[in-house]
Amino acid sequence: MAHRTLTSSFPLTLSDRLVAGLAALLVGSFLIYGAGLSHAQTLHDTAHDTRHSYGFPCH
Amino acid sequence: MIARMLLAVIAAGLIAGVLMTGVQQARLVPLIEHAEIYENGGHDAASMQTPGGLHLVTPAYAHSGEAHGHDGSNTRLFGVDRYAGSIMANLVVGAGYALLLAAVVLLTGNTITARTGVLWGAGAWLAVHLLPAFGLPPELPAMPAADLTARQIWWLSTVAASGAGIYLMAMRPEGWAKALGVVLVAAPQIVGAPQPPTHESPVPAGLAAAFAASALATTLFFWLVLGGLMGLFTERFATEEASARAS
Numbered sequence: 434m435a436h437r438t439l440t441s442s443f444p445l446t447l448s449d450r451l452v453a454g455l456a457a458l459l460v461g462s463f464l465i466y467g468a469g470l471s472h473a474q475t476l477h478d479t480a481h482d483t484r485h486s487y488g489f490p491c492h
Numbered sequence: 493m494i495a496r497m498l499l500a501v502i503a504a505g506l507i508a509g510v511l512m513t514g515v516q517q518a519r520l521v522p523l524i525e526h527a528e529i530y531e532n533g534g535h536d537a538a539s540m541q542t543p544g545g546l547h548l549v550t551p552a553y554a555h556s557g558e559a560h561g562h563d564g565s566n567t568r569l570f571g572v573d574r575y576a577g578s579i580m581a582n583l584v585v586g587a588g589y590a591l592l593l594a595a596v597v598l599l600t601g602n603t604i605t606a607r608t609g610v611l612w613g614a615g616a617w618l619a620v621h622l623l624p625a626f627g628l629p630p631e632l633p634a635m636p637a638a639d640l641t642a643r644q645i646w647w648l649s650t651v652a653a654s655g656a657g658i659y660l661m662a663m664r665p666e667g668w669a670k671a672l673g674v675v676l677v678a679a680p681q682i683v684g685a686p687q688p689p690t691h692e693s694p695v696p697a698g699l700a701a702a703f704a705a706s707a708l709a710t711t712l713f714f715w716l717v718l719g720g721l722m723g724l725f726t727e728r729f730a731t732e733e734a735s736a737r738a739s
Contacts, residue, residue, distance in 0.1 A: 445494070445598075453494040454598030457501065461591030468584040470644055479569040480581035486512075486520045487585060488621055488630035488707055490643035 493733075500729050501594040502587045504721035509586025512714045513579050519710055521578070523703045527632035530694035589616070590718055600659065606724040613719020614712075615662060619655035621711045623677065627685025630707035632700055635693045638686035650680035 445453060468480045469489040477484070477491075484491045568577045593616055597604050604612055621630075624647050631637060657676030660669040693700070 445497075449494055450598050450601070453498060454595045456494070457498060457591040457598065458595035461588045461595060464584050464588030465592065468581045468588060470648075472640070475567055475569050478567045479572070479577040480584075482516065482521050482524055482574065482578045483581035483585060485524055485630065485632065485703075486516045486707055487711060488625060488628070490628060490637070490640060490647050491631070492633070492637060492640060 497726065497729055498591070498594070500725040501590050501722055504718055504725050505586035505588070505590025506583055507586075507721055508590070508714055508718035509582040509584075510579075511717055512586065512710065513582045515710045515713060516578065516582065517575070519706045520703065523699060523706065524632060527634050527695050527699060527703070531634040586714075586718065589620070589715075590722060593719065594722065596655070596659070600663070602663070604719075604723045605727045606720055609719040609721070609723020610716055611719070612723070613715035613717070615658050616655070616719065617712050617715040619658050620651050620715075621708055623654040623681070624650045624685075625704065625708060626681055629704040632695050632703050634695050635700060636688035636691060638688050642686040646680065646683075646685045650685075653677070653680050 467476055469484055469487065471477070481491075566572075568574075569580070572580065593612060594604075597612065627650065628643055628647060637643065653676045657673040660673035660676065662673075664670070664673075
């Protein structure tokens with residue numbers, strides 16, 4: 434599966450795909466943690482309406 | 493090339509975040525502001541609003557249980573107002589969810605196009621919003637809730653298990669994969685989300701129901717836009733790369 438040729442989107446080699454995927458996973462998790470889950474008061478207050486709107490557990 | 497492709501992914505997320513802001517302000521924020529009147533037993537209703545209905549202190553601040561903001565201090569990042577805070581948060585959530593969806597597509601060896609992107613978005617909405625909503629429906633301020641950390645752990649586990657389960661059911665042909673998918677989707681619901689001792693709430697039930705339904709509808713909109721745009725952008729990117737290589 435990993436070696437099949439990808440002619441449509443994400444035309445990457447296996448190693449590129451791993452690097453890009455892991456980078457996306459790391460940065461994406463960091464962003465979602467900060468906006469949606471962090472208990473820091475400042476982050477909570479800034480993202481308050483967004484947290485409720487997206488159904489993140491809040492308060 | 494990796495950086496350029498991830499930028500295309502982030503661009504899709506930012507656009508979805510901007511569009512979400514409009515829908516959110518129109519359909520959800522009025523309900524949140526309405527519910528905040530009932531916070532602290534409704535005692536703050538008078539002090540929080542001017543005759544024109546403008547909030548003197550930010551309800552986000554007031555409901556934190558601190559000094560109700562009578563000193564007028566702003567506890568948001570960079571001291572921005574409530575609306576700007578929501579825009580910032582929506583951009584961050586848009587980029588964040590875009591990157592996470594791209595990570596799943598990349599690490600599972602799949603591709604995404606404008607057409608399949610909408611389906612990827614719908615699948616993500618099921619995992620991130622609809623299935624967790626069985627245990628923890630999108631809630632308004634002033635509604636009773638169990639311990640925050642316990643709910644966050646259940647929510648994260650449910651999103652991860654549901655996502656894996658939906659992927660196995662939708663993308664793998666094997667019988668065992670589909671069976672495992674069913675188990676993964678059902679397990680968090682059988683365990684059950686942390687619930688408050690009582691669901692008694694000062695927030696009217698109709699308001700809570702309207703909010704839960706609207707929150708699910710607007711997030712579905714967000715994910716369909718996000719998935720579709722991500723597919724569109726990466727498809728175009730791939731076409732350019734292919735023609736560059738051919739020439």
